[in-house]
Amino acid sequence: MRLSLRLILTFVVVISITAALVMVLANRIINVQFNNLVLNNGVLYARRMMPVVARYYERHNNSWKGIDLAISKLEETLQNNGSTLSPGEGQLLDTMLREDRLILLDNLGNVVLDTRPEEALPRLTTNVVKNGVPVLTITRQRIGTLITSSIAGTLTQPQAAFLSEINLWMMLAAVLIILAVSVASVFIANTILAPVRSLAKAAHKVAGGDYTQKLPVKTNDELGDMAATFNTMVSQLEEQHELRRRAMADVAHELRTPLSVLQVELEGMEDGLTPATPETARSLQVEVAHLNHLVEDLRMLSLVEAHEFSLDLALINIQGVIMDVVERMKESASAKGISLNTHILNDQLSVMGDSQRLAQVLINLVSNALQHTPGGGQVTVGGRVAQNWVQVWVRDSGVGIPAADLPHIFERFYRSDKSRSRAQGGSGLGLAIAKSLVEAHGGKIWAESVEGEGASLIFVLPIRTDAAQTTGK
DSSP states (O other): OOHHHHHHHHHHHHHHHHHHHHHHHHHHHHHHHHHHHHHHHHHHHHHHHHHHHHHHHHHTTSOOTTHHHHHHTHHHHHHHTTOSOOHHHHHHHHHHHHHSOEEEEETTSOEEEESOTTSOOOOOOHHHHHHSEEEEOTTOOEEEEEEETTTTTOOOHHHHHHHHHHHHHHHHHHHHHHHHHHHHHHHHHHHHHHHHHHHHHHHHHHHTTOTTOOOOOOOSSHHHHHHHHHHHHHHHHHHHHHHHHHHHHHHHHHHHHHHHHHHHHHHHHHHTSSOOOHHHHHHHHHHHHHHHHHHHHHHHHHHHHTTOSOOOOEEEEHHHHHHHHHHHHHHHHHHTTOEEEEEEOOSOOEEEEOHHHHHHHHHHHHHHHHHTSOTTOEEEEEEEEETTEEEEEEEEOSSOOOTTTGGGTTSTTOOSSTTOOHHHHTTSOHHHHHHHHHHHTTOEEEEEEOTTSOEEEEEEEEBOOOTTOOOOO
């Protein structure tokens, strides 16, 4: 069953049940209240008739004989018995007498008057008699009890017709409510499902590779959030698709040059054009080493981004890692005529981290700084405590990074100087690997630079002082 049909049926069933309950309760309330009203009217009618029958009893020597004939001629009875009722009240009683049934019981409970003897006598229970109106003489002597059909719980024909009409209108109202709800539920279901259908249609196109699909955000509710989330997801998918495409192109581009060099050299040696000398072998080894380095960097980057590597976490003082990396890189710096220094502002730079991975981060950052610093320049590696973070930076005195390139330098294969050779620029993956490793430690990394005044690559790690937390990830 389609979702739209399920929604429509749900609305109809819920409202139908609600309408049925309301109708049953309303019918019960109306019946009870109407019966109470009829009972009160019956009591009022009996009270108005009580003086008439009481006067008749007294005028006929304390006897009920002939009262049925007298009551059938109410106007005459009122005149003969000298009732204090006005002619208008007499006409009202005459009308009520024709509509309601009047029963008179004597003190022994015998029926001495019944205005409708042709009908079956209602059940005169104790409660019915109790609700009846006592007939009293002038001396307050009880001589009987007046009961109407309303007091006995029997409705007159007009009363029953009125109640039936009320019930009929309530049933018609319930039917109209259900029909209206059915129409409204179709509209509401279509309104709710329209964004869902648009989402399904757009998702189908995205699955086919069309990342230009965007949903309009028309509301500020869950449906609007769904559309906004879908748009964000599509943008990220498009970005990831573009990154994958660029990565494949960059990998192919990076592999093409060393493979071409190897192919040319080997073909030359095969044709006898290139002598197989130690210099030729070293040239081939350089290209093979470059290939190995590129493949290893790609493997490392894929593992880090897929979270498929482990961190051997321990509480370490990163000052030792800085000093060790600087000592290892000094020879490379000296060979380029660059001064490599440290600037540690705090003795205790404690973090929870993997010393080998953090050393790899620093090596990549220092290598990048050495590549961009001309001879005679200097590179400084520093560290300090900044609030709840340990901050480490690598600052060089090179040409700096253009402002347009700052947001992109941690992307794979990105080079601010597109004309630099691979020999000068490395694999183009060092900063991307450094960023992934820092983020895996719960840190952040960024670059600061003023063009022509050098650049600073900075990362921060959360301070950890709990030596008990030494479990790896």
